[in-house]
Amino acid sequence: MTYLFAAYCFVWVVLFGYLRFLQTRLSTLQKEIALLKASIEKK
DSSP: OHHHHHHHHHHHHHHHHHHHHHHHHHHHHHHHHHHHHHHHHHO
8 A cells, every 4th residue: 555655646746747847848938939029020
């Protein structure tokens, strides 16, 4: 039963880590898109 709890916790930790990674990646992409839009509007 201890292994089951450890595996369950591990899955949740990995899931939250992956979601944090996606959030960071999305934020970076949004900043890049804003820079590209500003660059296009200048020209």
